[in-house]
Amino acid sequence: MEDGFDFQNGQNFDFKEFVFRALSYWKWFLLGLCIVFYVVYYQNIRREFPYTLGASITVQDDKNPLFTATTSLVFNYGGISGKVQEVLLNLTSRKHHEKVVDSLKLYITYLKQGRFYKTDIYKQAPFEFEGKIESYQIIGHAIKITFLNENSFQISYDFGELEEVVLQNFQSKDVKTVNLSEGILSETYNFGDYIDLPFLKGRIIKREQSKIVSQSEYFIRFNNFDSTVSSFMQSYIVRNESNSPLLTVRLTNKNKPKIVDYINTSIFILDRDQLQRKNQYAINTIEFIDKQLSRVKGELTKKADSLNDFMRTNKIFDIESESALLTAKIEEYKDEKELFNEQLLALDLLKNYLNTNNDYSDLQVPSTTGISEGNIGVNVSKIVLLSAEKSKLAYSVRNNVSVFDDLNRQIGALKLVVLENIASEKFNIQSQLKALNSKIYNSEREFSTIPESQQRLRAIEREYLLSQSTYDLYLAKRGEADLIKASNVSDIVLIEPAKDTGQGRNAVNLNIRYVFAFFTVLIPVFLVAFIVTFFDNKLHAPGDLEKLSSIPLLGVIGQNDTPNNLAVFNKSQSAMAEAFRAIRSSLQFMYKKHDLEGSKTVLVTSSISGEGKTFTAINIASVFALSGKRTVLVGLDLRKPKIFDDFELKNEIGVVNHLIGQKSLSEIVQHTKVENLDIITSGPIPPNPSELLISETMDNLIAELKTKYDYIILDTPPVGLVADALELLEYADASLYVVRQDYTQKDMLTLINEKHKNGVVKNISFIYNFYNLKGKYGYGYGYGYGDYANGYHDVVEKKGFFNNLISKFKK
Structure with missing residues (x-):
């Protein structure tokens, strides 16, 4: 797929950049995947699957055989269809389910602590709670029952910081809220003793033929009556095929004995009500x-x-x-x-x-x-x-x-x-x-x-x-x-009552959750990568310049790992020094192509501050000087002078002093520790820098410098901020426009593109600065010196395991 930029019509979405950016988030992706997979695993092992059991009934139109022609009391119904519809409505009505829940007292849940959660044990509990009919019981909170021996037990609860609790009377179904004065309680009782606690009133009776294990723990919990009815209604399904008297009743719950009792009691109550x-x-x-x-x-x-x-x-x-x-x-x-x-x-x-x-x-x-x-x-x-x-x-x-x-x-x-x-x-x-x-x-x-x-x-x-x-x-x-x-x-x-015949739990393939978890992490990663790529307007690779401009790329400069801007001087055998030597060779080829003899002038500028313009000017001057050429670096960025710090020089006098007639050329030239390299700093900041740079004195300065030096490097202001550099282009035999990876915005090149297209700017080339071989996303774009250059450099960066793996994958 070809992605690119049409510098006449506008920018298209860079799919390649989007892919590399998404791949660069692999650490976040793996981290998110580990977290989500752990959450899914934790949920899977805690998941308690329910059972589903059913029963079948049929609706008949039974005529009483004792009805005769002389019987004065008779019944006439609307046929089977009307009865089936009536039965179907009754089975799914809330009133019917309220009768079933009330009949079985399903608002009381008997629980036992399992590995991950409390399990509903229903009638498997060795005891039964008989509540006082007119009393209110606490709902929504589990009350712990610990058996001390076969005759006694301990009731305890801990409601923590709660200030109030909700109680319900299960005869009238009234609900009330009361303030909680004491959130922690522990009392000991014997079987059959009346329990008169603020939120629990009744008796605990031992079930027949049940065995009490000392120190065994159980829980009872009262649930809101309406909520209990609603939960059973949601999982209670009645099916009937058209024009058929057969009804199939199915219920899903986590306890099979409760399902059996609920369905059979439901049918019993239906049968009783219909006969009534x-x-x-x-x-x-x-x-x-x-x-x-x-x-x-x-x-x-x-x-x-x-x-x-x-x-x-x-x-x-x-x-x-x-x-x-x-x-x-x-x-x-x-x-x-x-x-x-x-x-x-x-x-x-x-x-x-x-x-x-x-x-x-x-x-x-x-x-x-x-x-x-x-x-x-x-x-x-x-x-x-x-x-x-x-x-x-x-x-x-x-x-x-x-x-x-x-x-x-x-x-x-x-x-x-x-x-x-x-x-x-x-x-x-x-x-x-x-x-x-x-x-x-x-x-x-x-x-x-x-x-x-x-x-x-x-x-x-x-x-x-x-x-x-x-x-x-x-x-x-x-x-x-x-x-x-x-x-x-x-x-x-x-026809067929509900019965536990060994049915297993409802099987659900939980592995599909891992697939969803994978995409749950993957989609946000791709979405973030897409959004960032869509709104990203910065240069990330030298190849971007080919899509954005017709101006040629003269050289690529890597990241500077030295303490100052004197990268070539500090490490003359490094890859950085080789990059500037390559730029020097390209400039010499350009001069030769244009038949330029004698002193040559190189102008260095950029779009905005911070793109490495001064760094590039210093090192180009250094590489020319180290080759034995008389070189002078002139600081013409009069508003924001910089070059003097790296050479440990002072900026008290400079170009400004000469342009206003205070100092001669020999007085403003400063020698550096780099052989054959002189510096002319900008000097004090003037109130009218633009007027000084276009003055006749400036013409005389350049002409005089050409008589004394082989190469003149002009460090100018950014063209995106001021127009000074454009005024100085007439002095340059070659102009270098510095852009910085992951810093320079693409639309900043519009001005220089227009000037080059209109012929205002000639002999200009791009310098791609701060190039990272890994790129912003951890992958290279094919630029650099490869293993061949590493043999001649002082420092060879070792690749990590993942970088080697990626390199092999790319090859």
Whole structure:
């Protein structure tokens, strides 16, 4: 992939630099990887995997075999689909799970300390805690129980710095917060003793056939009731395939016996509630009949006493046959009237049911027994069938509204027909009742021929017999209701209960965590490398200059490891000295190419301060001087003079003094410890440096220096800060523009690129300073002298293990 810079159009993302930068973070990557892998390993060995067990039930539409055509109490449901949906909703309801948690007291957790965490041991604990019903218990904190022997134990807890704790009453489910006066406690009790602590009230009872180990430690913890219910609801799954009566119940938990108990108790409570609901109609009927029997029985007793008292008072012990026949006739009329009244009652009940209900599949429909009109029974049956069909469609069809509208129209039409039939039948019965009342009235008038005492006796006797008949009727109805209730079975059938058959824990491949951990470290490393590379605007390799500018690269200078800037003088056989000799050779080749004879002038500048401009000027001057050439180094950076310190010279007089006419050339020239090298420092800082550098005196100075020296090195100000160096370019036979690795910003080269492109600056070259063979990222870019040069240098840097490995990899 080619990455680079178009110095006409702008900068592109340097993918190569991004890769090397990312590789340079390998130490941080390894450190992060070690930390994350340790965290993952620590979590893996502490991970407690749960179990998952299940049970299967089916929902049936069991009809009571004792229901016959003469049974007055019947049940009509909406079919299997409606029942399955109802059961599914019940199993997943919070109310149902609250019953299960309450039944098993799962808000109490029995724990035992394991290697890494406290383990839920459920019923494996050798004891059981029986809390006081009306008391509040602390929630969310483990209470330690240490068995001292088979009869006694110690209760202790340490709540540390807590100022308040939360308590809950598990009967009312109320929660309250109380202040904590004492956070540490330790008390000794015997089994069966009542524990009356501020946050724990109850008894600890030893389980049967359990063995107590001395000094064994256990913990009990009360959990918030609502939170406990929510946790079981989240891991409790009920599945049902469409149009199937089979339901599969599954629960995931860390304790298998708890799973078995929870699922089986859940199904038991569901079965109990469903049967209770199925028997509710019969139960309500029995309660109503019991009330009526009590009332009728009282009336019957009073009328029997009245009859006996009348007969004893009037000494009547026999009834004439005519009176008996008349009485029988009236009683027959009364029975017929009672039958009509029952029919009217049945019609009113049916009418009320039709007017007060919209769904006839989920509720019990009153029987049509006793209604002689056949059309009513037929139409009611059709309504029930249509309601059952609507219930099935509601379970299987979700969005087809037209189907439900059609069924509702059919049910509505049949309902109107039934209501009209009821009104017509009631009118007929009421007409017959009027005729029957007339017959009764006429028959009772015949009693006027019977003696008054006998008439009163017959009246009392008729009331008694009527009450007796009503009492017998209610007794029969109650017997039917008891029979229905006793013979009902639940529609929930347990196919396969939850059972521990040795199932293992839910297997999870934890090794995948290491893969995620690897990328968790790798991605941030690459992200940081990308962001830094994207926003990085500095030079990091000599090759960057080829992408940024058309100005040639004259030489590469390494890092200076000497105490001052006199690198060539201090270590003339070092790689640094060889680098400056290479620059000297390149300059001589440039002069020869341009046919320059006599004294030559070299101008050294840079973009900003700190790029090594003065360091480069000093050592280029030194390398020329050491070759036997008369060389002078002129400090023209009048604003920030530097070169005098390295040569242990003073800056009291210099170029400024000569340019303003105070000193002659011979007075400002200073000799150095380097043979053939003279220095002209800048001198005191003037108020107008730019005007001095472009003055005629400056022209005369350069001309005079050319008569005395072979090479003139000009150390000028940075062109990125002031324009002085640009004014001095006319004196230079060759210009050196110093850039520094990991310091010079790329956009700083814009000015010199424009000047070179427009022809203002000629014979200019780059000097790449402070080059690190490893580069910023720990890898070289292919520049340097290699092993060949090392044989001629005083110091050969030894490579470490990782550097050797990287070098072999690069080769």
